[in-house]
Amino acid sequence: MPNACSRTRNAMTRNPAIDRADLALHGGRPVVREPFPRPVRWDDRERAQLAEMIGQPSLFYWKGPQTELLLKRFRRHYPLPHAMTCSSGTAAIHIALLAAGIGPGDEVITSPITDMGTVIGILYQQGVPVFADLEPYRYNLDPSDVERKVTDRTRAVLAVHLAGNPCAMQELKALCEARNLLLIEDCAQAWGAACRGVPVGLCGDVACFSLNDFKHIGCGDGGIVATRDSAMGERLQRCGDKGYDRSAGISAPEFLAPNFRMSEPQAAVAAVQLARMPEIARQRRLLGDRLTRELTGIRGIRTHHVDTEDACSYWFYMFRTVDGELDCDRAEFVKALVAEGVRATAGYLPVPLYQFGLFRNENFFAGRWPVKELGLTRVDYGKVSCPAAEAILRTGVKLPVNEAMDEEYISAVGAAVRKVATAFARGEGREKTSRDK
Numbered sequence: 487m488p489n490a491c492s493r494t495r496n497a498m499t500r501n502p503a504i505d506r507a508d509l510a511l512h513g514g515r516p517v518v519r520e521p522f523p524r525p526v527r528w529d530d531r532e533r534a535q536l537a538e539m540i541g542q543p544s545l546f547y548w549k550g551p552q553t554e555l556l557l558k559r560f561r562r563h564y565p566l567p568h569a570m571t572c573s574s575g576t577a578a579i580h581i582a583l584l585a586a587g588i589g590p591g592d593e594v595i596t597s598p599i600t601d602m603g604t605v606i607g608i609l610y611q612q613g614v615p616v617f618a619d620l621e622p623y624r625y626n627l628d629p630s631d632v633e634r635k636v637t638d639r640t641r642a643v644l645a646v647h648l649a650g651n652p653c654a655m656q657e658l659k660a661l662c663e664a665r666n667l668l669l670i671e672d673c674a675q676a677w678g679a680a681c682r683g684v685p686v687g688l689c690g691d692v693a694c695f696s697l698n699d700f701k702h703i704g705c706g707d708g709g710i711v712a713t714r715d716s717a718m719g720e721r722l723q724r725c726g727d728k729g730y731d732r733s734a735g736i737s738a739p740e741f742l743a744p745n746f747r748m749s750e751p752q753a754a755v756a757a758v759q760l761a762r763m764p765e766i767a768r769q770r771r772l773l774g775d776r777l778t779r780e781l782t783g784i785r786g787i788r789t790h791h792v793d794t795e796d797a798c799s800y801w802f803y804m805f806r807t808v809d810g811e812l813d814c815d816r817a818e819f820v821k822a823l824v825a826e827g828v829r830a831t832a833g834y835l836p837v838p839l840y841q842f843g844l845f846r847n848e849n850f851f852a853g854r855w856p857v858k859e860l861g862l863t864r865v866d867y868g869k870v871s872c873p874a875a876e877a878i879l880r881t882g883v884k885l886p887v888n889e890a891m892d893e894e895y896i897s898a899v900g901a902a903v904r905k906v907a908t909a910f911a912r913g914e915g916r917e918k919t920s921r922d923k
């Protein structure tokens with residue numbers, strides 16, 4: 487959108503010396519004056535599907551028409567031969583780990599900036615989450631640090647596509663193939679994203695999606711786990727359904743598995759949501775990429791990096807403030823942005839996962855950690871350090887992106903960030919000249 491960019495640019499050259507007094511924080515006129523756009527997430531289409539569902543004699547998932555419709559629509563985008571619906575994204579990941587045979591002492595390398603759902607299944611399988619550091623602006627696993635974290639106990643890499651931004655899958659895949667590791671994709675925040683043209687979920691060995699209330703699409707709570715691997719695939723259903731093999735009638739389970747089933751009402755809503763998914767992802771991609779263009783070249787901040795060949799579906803947008811380039815701390819920057827009418831928040835998590843109390847105190851099983859007591863791991867979460875991840879959380883400013891926004895709204899958000907950054911810019915060249923010449 488070169489037109490819009492030059493519009494912003496002209497606005498700034500007309501008004502080059504943004505004064506701190508102009509900030510809405512100090513009584514100036516806020517940049518974003520429209521009300522916050524809120525998408526209508528469920529409407530008559532879900533209502534109609536639910537009405538159809540309620541006429542069924544059973545609401546059980548096995549051979550349920552809603553579940554089958556949901557999986558049929560899922561396969562349209564993710565043509566994987568084996569798929570299981572389940573109760574959450576957390577459950578999807580747990581099922582994947584169980585189906586892959588992850589057990590006591592097995593190490594799974596993953597990201598320290600993610601939802602708890604990424605690591606819960608690892609711990610319940612008595613596996614050991616091993617945190618690798620992140621790429622500083624992509625916020626995803628740094629393949630070279632993953633490589634450094636591999637030991638003879640490593641069994642899998644669990645790649646989280648944070649905020650809908652694809653991980654460096656080619657590098658991770660090569661590494662996993664060379665070392666015979668399983669590559670699990672946590673696609674909970676990445677519906678509709680693609681890595682070098684390949685939808686995320688189709689790049690690794692097994693894909694895990696969430697349908698919780700806050701994701702791109704949702705049915706209250708739900709998840710899907712899918713794979714093309716036949717050994718894992720034929721276990722998915724039993725791994726999410728108490729070990730019962732429904733195709734064999736009610737069988738006597740051969741292994742222990744939780745009940746992670748998704749019922750028909752959730753599947754009915756999720757099936758309609760799947761039909762909405764491509765448009766939601768497309769709009770978020772358009773808006774997020776537009777925001778990057780608006781924010782490129784502003785002194786004091788760095789944009790959310792997406793590889794040029796990737797498609798990010800922006801579950802959120804997070805730029806970083808740059809130490810030494812601003813005369814304010816992040817808290818003040820966020821406060822000023824909020825005053826400008828932007829729903830900005832500081833960072834994403836307060837600290838990386840390994841600094842959470844449950845990791846610090848290894849408080850996993852009623853205060854105990856059998857894996858450690860049995861000498862199956864020497865990991866000490868008190869000693870883990872991922873400097874890039876810590877810096878990301880210390881300097882990140884998170885902006886909401888949703889499909890109800892339009893380019894004009896996002897452009898106003900960009901102008902607000904520019905106004906605040908310019909007002910707080912330290913030193914002579916208030917803005918980089920490369921872009922503004």
Ligand SMILES: *Cc1c(COP(=O)(O)O)cnc(C)c1O
Nearest residue numbers: 574575576601603604674696698
């Ligand atoms: C939401 C989320 C999960 C867990 O999904 P639930 O459906 O809430 O259990 C896992 N990983 C990531 C990255 C998530 O954002």
